[in-house]
Amino acid sequence: MNPTIHSFTMAAAVLLASAAMLQAEPALLGNKGLTGQALDADSIKAVLLGKKATIGDTRVVIVIIKGSESQEAFLEGHIGMSTDQFNTYWRRLYMTGGGSAPKNVDTEDEASKVVASTPGAIAVIDSAKADGLTVLASK
Amino acid sequence: MGSAQAFEFQPFGTNLPPVDLHGFASQGYIYNSGHNNYLGGYSSDGSPDFREYGINASVAYNKWRVGAQFFGQKLGPYGDDQIKLDWGNVDYQATQWFGVRAGRVKTPRGLYNETLDLDSTRTFALLPQSVYDARLRDFNSSFDGGMIYGNIEMKKLGSLDYRAYVGSISLSPLSGASDYFNNDIPYPNTKIGMDATYGGSLFWNTPVQGLKVGYSVQMFNNFNALRTVSPTSSLWRGTSLYLRQTISAEYTRDKWVFAAEAGRDSANYWVQGFGNDFQNYDSYYGYVSATRQITDKFSLGTYFSYSDQMEKCPPYAPFNTDDRQGDLALAGCYNFTSYLLAKLEIHYMNGSGMLFNTPTGATANQPRNTRDNSWAMIVAKVTLSF
Numbered sequence: 238m239n240p241t242i243h244s245f246t247m248a249a250a251v252l253l254a255s256a257a258m259l260q261a262e263p264a265l266l267g268n269k270g271l272t273g274q275a276l277d278a279d280s281i282k283a284v285l286l287g288k289k290a291t292i293g294d295t296r297v298v299i300v301i302i303k304g305s306e307s308q309e310a311f312l313e314g315h316i317g318m319s320t321d322q323f324n325t326y327w328r329r330l331y332m333t334g335g336g337s338a339p340k341n342v343d344t345e346d347e348a349s350k351v352v353a354s355t356p357g358a359i360a361v362i363d364s365a366k367a368d369g370l371t372v373l374a375s376k
Numbered sequence: 377m378g379s380a381q382a383f384e385f386q387p388f389g390t391n392l393p394p395v396d397l398h399g400f401a402s403q404g405y406i407y408n409s410g411h412n413n414y415l416g417g418y419s420s421d422g423s424p425d426f427r428e429y430g431i432n433a434s435v436a437y438n439k440w441r442v443g444a445q446f447f448g449q450k451l452g453p454y455g456d457d458q459i460k461l462d463w464g465n466v467d468y469q470a471t472q473w474f475g476v477r478a479g480r481v482k483t484p485r486g487l488y489n490e491t492l493d494l495d496s497t498r499t500f501a502l503l504p505q506s507v508y509d510a511r512l513r514d515f516n517s518s519f520d521g522g523m524i525y526g527n528i529e530m531k532k533l534g535s536l537d538y539r540a541y542v543g544s545i546s547l548s549p550l551s552g553a554s555d556y557f558n559n560d561i562p563y564p565n566t567k568i569g570m571d572a573t574y575g576g577s578l579f580w581n582t583p584v585q586g587l588k589v590g591y592s593v594q595m596f597n598n599f600n601a602l603r604t605v606s607p608t609s610s611l612w613r614g615t616s617l618y619l620r621q622t623i624s625a626e627y628t629r630d631k632w633v634f635a636a637e638a639g640r641d642s643a644n645y646w647v648q649g650f651g652n653d654f655q656n657y658d659s660y661y662g663y664v665s666a667t668r669q670i671t672d673k674f675s676l677g678t679y680f681s682y683s684d685q686m687e688k689c690p691p692y693a694p695f696n697t698d699d700r701q702g703d704l705a706l707a708g709c710y711n712f713t714s715y716l717l718a719k720l721e722i723h724y725m726n727g728s729g730m731l732f733n734t735p736t737g738a739t740a741n742q743p744r745n746t747r748d749n750s751w752a753m754i755v756a757k758v759t760l761s762f
Contacts, residue, residue, distance in 0.1 A: 279529050279531065283472055283527065283529065283535075288472055288527035288535070288537075289472040289527070290436075290439065290441075290469045290475075291438060291439055291469070294438050294439065295438060296393070296436050296437060296438050296439070317585035317586050317628070318628075321669070321672070322628065325496075325497045328494065328496060328497050329490070329491045329494060329497050331396070331398065331434065332398060332400075332432065332445075332491070332494055332497075333463065333482045333490045333491060333494075334432075334434070334443050334444075334445070334463045334464075334465055334467070334477070334481065334482055335482070335490065336441075337396065337434065337436040337441060338396045338398065338434075340384075
């Protein structure tokens with residue numbers, strides 16, 4: 238390959254990779270008390286569906302955001318539910334003694350604050366807003 | 377069916393977990409065309425005796441959770457707005473695959489038995505009555521005892537949810553269950569009860585996203601009732617084992633939910649003075665349903681539900697019965713807000729096999745040969761929840 242073209246290609250690849258890193262994507266973020274815990278796809282599903290009530294020994298508190306596109310995409314991808322279906326699923330659990338109710342908030346900023354201040358709290362938030370929170374899983 | 381706003385308070389201080397408070401209240405109306413009184417008391421004239429309400433509180437800390445719900449209802453003559461403990465238990469989940477729950481526990485049976493009263497989680501005002509008979513709520517809803525449960529991860533094969541329990545159910549002669557198990561002849565029960573109930577359920581969350589299938593079984597040990605047959609005499613009628621089995625499937629895809637369940641109840645009754653196997657009871661039932669979320673606020677649903685209850689009395693063949701009832705329903709549900717919704721449902725009923733013929737009250741004087749066998753039922757309901 239022509240060295241000029243090669244250099245150009247490499248530069249473009251680096252730029253694209255940097256852009257991808259900077260680009261926000263939905264991530265499952267947790268309270269800093271959950272640091273060191275990484276969840277695989279099966280664990281994400283088990284936690285989000287209340288099959289697994291704790292991460293480590295800490296009770297999970299799910300924070301649901303009203304009308305968040307990141308959350309919608311993440312839930313659809315991992316458990317095949319919309320946010321509305323997810324709310325209904327959880328209502329069936331906590332109204333019948335089968336689980337602890339999630340906390341509902343209006344915005345991602347609010348969710349970040351609740352997750353930061355609540356032991357065991359998790360939420361699907363834009364990864365760009367991960368400051369001070371633990372990344373449990375992305376995409 | 378969005379989220380409802382909850383109340384949360386911290387009676388133990390800010391360093392300890394908060395107490396979550398939730399509740400609901402619904403008021404309905406049932407109208408049956410013709411002269412059958414089915415479900416809500418004198419419903420052939422239209423009846424508002426159709427409501428449920430409950431409030432629950434729970435607190436969770438690490439692997440422990442404690443909670444309780446108080447509940448009241450009126451469905452025709454049943455419930456009478458008396459507030460009762462609906463569920464109240466202590467739960468310890470040791471791992472994903474093993475947990476224990478003890479106290480008054482919701483009975484796992486089929487897809488929706490644990491959520492009988494949760495209008496905000498479904499389109500229908502009435503669940504398919506062949507499987508979830510609203511008059512049997514006292515009998516179906518919960519038991520006092522213990523249950524083990526868990527979820528077993530099977531990687532590419534999905535996962536298994538299991539539950540197994542043992543306990544007992546307290547029943548009143550004034551309950552719908554008492555009338556249900558006394559429907560062969562209209563003599564009143566003065567006592568009804570059982571030694572124990574036990575059973576479980578196994579659901580496979582298949583690798584197909586949104587599809588689960590399952591099997592539930594429930595047994596009642598020494599289930600019996602004392603029946604008054606004349607002003608001066610009573611006799612016991614009972615069965616050493618009442619067996620109830622249900623198979624279930626539910627498939628959720630995009631805005632659609634499809635469900636189907638089928639079941640069988642069976643028992644051989646003895647009657648005091650007439651010996652064992654005096655009456656053989658066999659009931660087959662099931663439904664298929666489909667619902668679709670049309671807009672964020674509005675959903676539509678339909679089901680066909682069918683029940684066939686057979687009772688054979690070998691020494692007295694003329695007393696053999698075969699009671700059938702089909703129910704084709706169309707329902708609409710509109711969510712005004714996340715905490716307020718309204719439902720309207722129209723049923724075409726074919727057959728009258730699930731009607732009661734009780735000694736007194738709205739459902740008295742409904743012997744089989746006087747019933748309408750083709751009629752319409754309209755159900756409306758408004759529900760508040762938080």
